Amino acid sequence: MTSYRFAVIGTPHCEDLGATDRFEHSTHLLKSGIDYDAVIVSGDAESDPAELERLRRTSTYALKPLFTSKSAKGVAAALSDGAAPESIKALEEICRSYAERLSMFNRGRPPLGLEAKVLAYLWMRGSEKVLAVRDAAAPQFYQYPLIDALADEPVNAAVWLQGLAQRGLLHTDHLIDRIRLCSHCGSGRLNYIDVCVECQSMEIRRQPSLHCFTCGHVGHQEQFLKDGTLVCPNCMTRLRHIGTDYDRPLENYHCNNCSAFFVDADVEARCLDCGTHHTPDQLHVREIRDYALTESGMLACRQGLDQTNLNYFGQLSMVGATSFKVLLDWQLELIQRHKAPSFVLLGVRFRNLAQTLARLGEQRGHALLDTLVERMQEAIRDTDRCTRTSEEHLWLLLMHTDQQGIDRVSQRLEKLSTLFVGDELQDIALSQVACVAPRDVVSEENAELLLARLTGEL
Structure with missing residues (x-):
């Protein structure tokens, strides 16, 4: 019977796991040189996703089960296998299942390269997904921590995952968000401003206007006020009844730069990173989704990623x-x-x-x-x-x-x-x-x- 070894980083979450080795930080575990079958990040260490990320980035723990002591969110959820089971026996069953599925992946070939590692990770876990995590500090506001951890070099995770989806290996369940990105640098840090429809100036303001029916003059409302009454500044006609003598045109915006009147201002998106100006239709639209294996993906994992031979x-x-x-x-x-x-x-x-x-x-x-x-x-x-x-x-x-x-x-x-x-x-x-x-x-x-x-x- 296979003997499994487990480790806990931080404070153990239950007494049933007392037989496991304990470490204060993931760096201590990695320095031990012991190849554990599963690791539980618990206690104070659980609040620091860097512990999980440090383990996932290693070849030893890239695909192995990593747990948290309770239900995780955000980056921790994307990098872990969720809350740890309450007993050694349950942990052993998970390790056995993962090892069996990994032995069947790609007909027993070790997963090399980002694509193989991601597919193997999902294959071993069945219904697990590559999760998108919102990160306000990221240029595109969303990250895929699992992809970043498994990649040997920086990669645009969203575009890379879309490529696997287009090949039929991954699919998406539902739309999480839809973001717009700068067409020049790809940043999502955009400032949307109203500008004049004629000269594109920002110097515009909302200002009520009046339209004289007698001469057709359109001007600011203040220009029509004279001694407490409304008088057209062009033809000097006294305006008594709205709808008969005058009305209020739809053009409520005035440009201080070119004096144009217009109904609605144009919207311009300006990238806060590179300064490029865009119209909204020039922005790149990206849909943010979680990804899981398709039936074709599972078939490729079982029969071999090199379809021509396997x-x-x-x-x-x-x-x-x-x-x-x-x-x-x-x-x-x-x-x-x-x-x-x-x-x-x-x-x-x-x-x-x-x-x-x-x-x-x-x-x-x-x-x-x-x-x-x-x-x-x-x-x-x-x-x-x-x-x-x-x-x-x-x-x-x-x-x-x-x-x-x-x-x-x-x-x-x-x-x-x-x-x-x-x-x-x-x-x-x-x-x-x-x-x-x-x-x-x-x-x-x-x-x-x-x-x-x-x-x-x-």
Whole structure:
């Protein structure tokens, strides 16, 4: 049985952890040279996120479980695994689970580089996220402490995470904030000021005006006041009734620089860091979100980040999900216009495949995948194309195939069910759904909608 070692930085939060080693600061722990399986930052040390950050920046504790003694917020929440469990047994179970998942990451290869380390961190923790933390001192007001800690050199974390999201490895749950940044230096420290619509001067003020109906003169309200009555300074007509003799124009702003009148001032954004002047539409808009692994991300973590060599299903003329959707959209457009060529989109779902592979372990799980791919190669042609949208969902685009053709393919795929026998494999269930074009194509339906409709039937 594996023996685990734990350490506490600060004051222990409960007596059940009395068997752990204790250190006053993280620097003392690092100098000890001992490789602990988990660390709890507690007591006075818990209020200092630098303790967690110092540990995360090391290669030893970059991915290991780091806890706080109570529910954390802000930077501490972004860098830690939350509140520590109350017993040694629970800690051991977490360490065992993390170690098992890390052994399956990227087919056992150690995570090297920022991308691999971030994906491994999320893979080991399942539903955890890369959290955005508000920081008024930061030029862009938000930071991703985990990315900053795991990166070997400075990186624009927001842009870097968006890149992984565009590749389908990460996804976002909800919008936290939307900020506007200087288009020159990228700073979010902006000052919004009202300026004249004519000369862009800041020397403007709100000033009530009057409009004489007799001569059409528009001027400041003070110019019309004479001996307690309203008199037009241009034609000297006495203004008695509003709406009949005069009215108040909408132009309530006056520029002291060019004497222009206008309804609403223009808004100008001035960067407080570099001094660049912008109109609001020239600013860069950035959405702030938390990030988590997508199904495709989890699939990459399991099968290997180098998809060209380590993707088992790559032997089946596999293409990326985005490329597959582009290809499918093209075929749907041809169907809409020319009613040809005929094709079949076949969806195959292996229910509980991921859980079964995890239960079988690395060696037996890969052996099952080898056999599965070999059988599927017998059912499809070299000209067909495939993609996976999750660990359980496989999609096949079978060109120039009709109902009879898909029936034959389905029968061959049904034989795969013979692989899933025995107590260890009985949880895997194979289901199929097919769309035969042009017969089953819905008008104005694109690839995204078609895949979503068929996924619901699976």
